[in-house]
Amino acid sequence: MLLTCSVKRFQIHTYYYKVVLVLFVGVLSSCEKAFIEPNSDSSPEKNFEIFWNDIHNTYPFFSYDQVDWVAVYNATRPLVNASTTDDELFEIFKSMLRPLLDGHIALKKPSGQTWANERHYEYSSNYSFSLVRSRYLNNKVYHVTAPGYSDPSQTDTVIRYGFINNNSILYFNVGTFLTNLPIRDTLRNIVQRNPQLKGIIMDVRSNGGGILSSAQRLASYFTGTTELYGYLKNKTGPLEDNFSESYPLYTLGDGLGSYGSKPAAVLTNRFDFSATEHFVMAVRDLPNVTTIGDTTGGAFSPVIQRTLPNGIQYTVVSSITTDKHNRIFEKTGLAPEIYKELTVTDFLAGKDPLLEIAIGKIEE
Amino acid sequence: MRLIQPRLVLILFFLTIWTMRSSAQESFHKLSLGTGWAGSTLKDKVISSYIYKKNGIPILLEYNYKGYHSFMGVRVYMLFNKLKTDENKGFAYKGDLGNFVPDKINGLTHSQVSCFTFQTRGYVLGRIYMDDRLSLGIGGFVQYDHVHKRFLVLSYENKLKEGFFSIGPQLMPVYISGPHEFQFALSASLLTVGARKLAPDEGSTTRVSGTSFLKEYMGVESRLTYSYSISQTIGVDFNYIFYYYQYSKPRKEQMAIQNLTAGLSFMF
Numbered sequence: 001m002l003l004t005c006s007v008k009r010f011q012i013h014t015y016y017y018k019v020v021l022v023l024f025v026g027v028l029s030s031c032e033k034a035f036i037e038p039n040s041d042s043s044p045e046k047n048f049e050i051f052w053n054d055i056h057n058t059y060p061f062f063s064y065d066q067v068d069w070v071a072v073y074n075a076t077r078p079l080v081n082a083s084t085t086d087d088e089l090f091e092i093f094k095s096m097l098r099p100l101l102d103g104h105i106a107l108k109k110p111s112g113q114t115w116a117n118e119r120h121y122e123y124s125s126n127y128s129f130s131l132v133r134s135r136y137l138n139n140k141v142y143h144v145t146a147p148g149y150s151d152p153s154q155t156d157t158v159i160r161y162g163f164i165n166n167n168s169i170l171y172f173n174v175g176t177f178l179t180n181l182p183i184r185d186t187l188r189n190i191v192q193r194n195p196q197l198k199g200i201i202m203d204v205r206s207n208g209g210g211i212l213s214s215a216q217r218l219a220s221y222f223t224g225t226t227e228l229y230g231y232l233k234n235k236t237g238p239l240e241d242n243f244s245e246s247y248p249l250y251t252l253g254d255g256l257g258s259y260g261s262k263p264a265a266v267l268t269n270r271f272d273f274s275a276t277e278h279f280v281m282a283v284r285d286l287p288n289v290t291t292i293g294d295t296t297g298g299a300f301s302p303v304i305q306r307t308l309p310n311g312i313q314y315t316v317v318s319s320i321t322t323d324k325h326n327r328i329f330e331k332t333g334l335a336p337e338i339y340k341e342l343t344v345t346d347f348l349a350g351k352d353p354l355l356e357i358a359i360g361k362i363e364e
Numbered sequence: 365m366r367l368i369q370p371r372l373v374l375i376l377f378f379l380t381i382w383t384m385r386s387s388a389q390e391s392f393h394k395l396s397l398g399t400g401w402a403g404s405t406l407k408d409k410v411i412s413s414y415i416y417k418k419n420g421i422p423i424l425l426e427y428n429y430k431g432y433h434s435f436m437g438v439r440v441y442m443l444f445n446k447l448k449t450d451e452n453k454g455f456a457y458k459g460d461l462g463n464f465v466p467d468k469i470n471g472l473t474h475s476q477v478s479c480f481t482f483q484t485r486g487y488v489l490g491r492i493y494m495d496d497r498l499s500l501g502i503g504g505f506v507q508y509d510h511v512h513k514r515f516l517v518l519s520y521e522n523k524l525k526e527g528f529f530s531i532g533p534q535l536m537p538v539y540i541s542g543p544h545e546f547q548f549a550l551s552a553s554l555l556t557v558g559a560r561k562l563a564p565d566e567g568s569t570t571r572v573s574g575t576s577f578l579k580e581y582m583g584v585e586s587r588l589t590y591s592y593s594i595s596q597t598i599g600v601d602f603n604y605i606f607y608y609y610q611y612s613k614p615r616k617e618q619m620a621i622q623n624l625t626a627g628l629s630f631m632f
Contacts, residue, residue, distance in 0.1 A: 032405055032606075032608075032620040032622065035608050035610075035618065035620055036405055036407050036415065036618045036620055037407075038415065039413060039414070039415055039451060046451060046452075049413065050452055050455050053413070054455075057517055057518065058518065108459070108460070234518070234520075235518070236517055236518060236520045236522075237517050237520075237522065238517075242517075244520070303461070304457070304464040304465070305457075305458060305459035305460070305461045305462070305464055306455070306456065306457060306458075306459060306464075307454075307455065307456040307458060307459045308454070308455060309452075309453060309454025309455055310454075313459040313460065314459075315459070315461070318518060
């Protein structure tokens with residue numbers, strides 16, 4: 001009797017505990033969701049979150065641009081919901097990126113439509129190659145072409161050059177660094193074939209940049225050897241001071257002969273970006289080099305590209321480039337030693353004042 | 365900041381030994397080793413606000429003592445797994461211009477967080493008898509959590525090391541009948557001393573530390589155990605352990621781990 005009672009009591013308790021166990025496991029299995037709020041499943045919201053977070057982690061110039069990226073989130077996040085279309089999202093992204101003043105910021109739809117920040121549109125290019133050709137080169141221009149970098153079936157004109165003042169000055173125009181053409185070797189060959197040269201005018205106006213090493217090689221022809229000209233540090237996380245150690249930037253010398261100490265003029269404008277600015281930064285302090293024209297575009301850091309799940313692509317930068325004195329020229333650009341504009345009056349008069357000054361400096 | 369948990373764990377250990385020596389006759393020691401399934405969920409804003417999930421195999425090593433007046437025990441828990449999210453599916457560090465960041469670095473992708481959790485917990489509870497089989501343990505616990513995470517931000521492998529020492533109350537009803545034993549334990553951290561060693565590239569302040577009273581840190585554990593004694597000396601244990609913690613400095617992070625384990629136990 002006692003045993004039966006005890007067994008029965010145990011069975012009741014066991015039953016009670018089994019019920020508790022099932023309830024307990026059931027409740028706690030869903031507890032995780034109660035504690036950790038799930039993220040939204042909506043595609044537009046996910047795309048927005050990825051976009052915002054990636055730029056939050058990546059972009060190095062928020063304080064420089066005086067942009068509170070968290071405030072941008074708070075202002076724009078409520079505009080996105082499950083019914084937001086990709087076109088609407090594209091417009092929202094544009095409004096978010098507009099205050100970021102880096103020259104590499106851009107968006108691209110899967111259809112190919114692109115947007116880039118408009119900050120440079122207000123400046124004049126101070127550049128007319130037709131004026132240079134007709135007025136200074138007597139329409140005698142040599143073209144150096146190469147297979148297109150992005151599309152090898154196309155042909156790109158990378159270099160245009162000619163001679164001024166009875167072949168005493170070489171005019172050397174580099175249209176792009178986005179090429180596999182050995183620009184330095186081309187220039188070296190021309191200079192070696194023309195020992196009568198008094199100097200060179202390097203015209204890099206409206207050169208949008210390209211491959212950094214190509215610009216560094218060309219710069220080494222003027223620096224004479226591998227030489228330090230700046231530093232670069234990468235953004236590594238979301239906090240303001242999340243940066244890698246700075247690593248040095250050098251011109252890439254090959255020891256096969258340099259330009260030497262003859263005078264050289266470098267013509268620049270507001271549409272010089274990226275690798276072109278690296279070239280200018282590397283040579284501007286040389287005693288025989290004079291920079292003439294307008295400030296460069298101010299977009300030194302290598303561009304990086306992302307693709308969102310909805311196919312929208314965007315380009316940003318994730319590093320800060322400084323010169324060898326640790327000065328930042330992002331956005332401000334590199335100011336020329338001699339500032340000069342090409343006005344409409346100059347153009348109508350058939351004069352390129354930048355080129356005139358360059359000729360004068362070399363003839364000195 | 366130097367964490368003080370090793371000293372306190374030592375004190376707890378000696379307290380355990382002292383209590384064992386002074387306890388009444390109706391007491392036994394149990395050493396158990398278990399393993400099974402652990403489902404982890406991590407919500408972390410280090411990379412973004414993604415939710416990472418993964419199942420893993422935990423290891424549970426435990427010593428406990430049931431005395432006439434007290435319950436006490438020490439537990440070591442380990443779990444290693446590579447948590448994964450699909451919330452960034454379709455996102456790529458590349459575009460028409462090429463690939464800018466490698467898809468995989470040191471075995472990690474941008475959708476993964478490699479996570480190692482090590483936990484040591486000790487508890488001391490007074491025992492109140494509800495009837496001849498059911499008793500209630502009321503007391504407190506001390507716990508040290510070490511969490512080591514690896515993840516990628518851009519092309520950088522970041523390592524976060526976190527250490528937390530917590531103290532809080534614990535409630536534990538225990539039902540024992542013959543070879544069967546049911547035990548439920550509920551505990552929550554009240555006071556926490558913690559240090560988070562951030563990734564070196566996460567800023568000049570690579571270490572965040574401080575003491576929190578129910579604010580920056582919060583941990584809850586709920587545990588249900590069924591034990592069956594096969595003989596006087598050998599038994600089996602089945603555990604369901606739900607563990608949740610969150611902290612808010614320098615950013616909010618939440619983690620929940622659900623464990624279902626089975627193991628062998630040795631009584632002496």
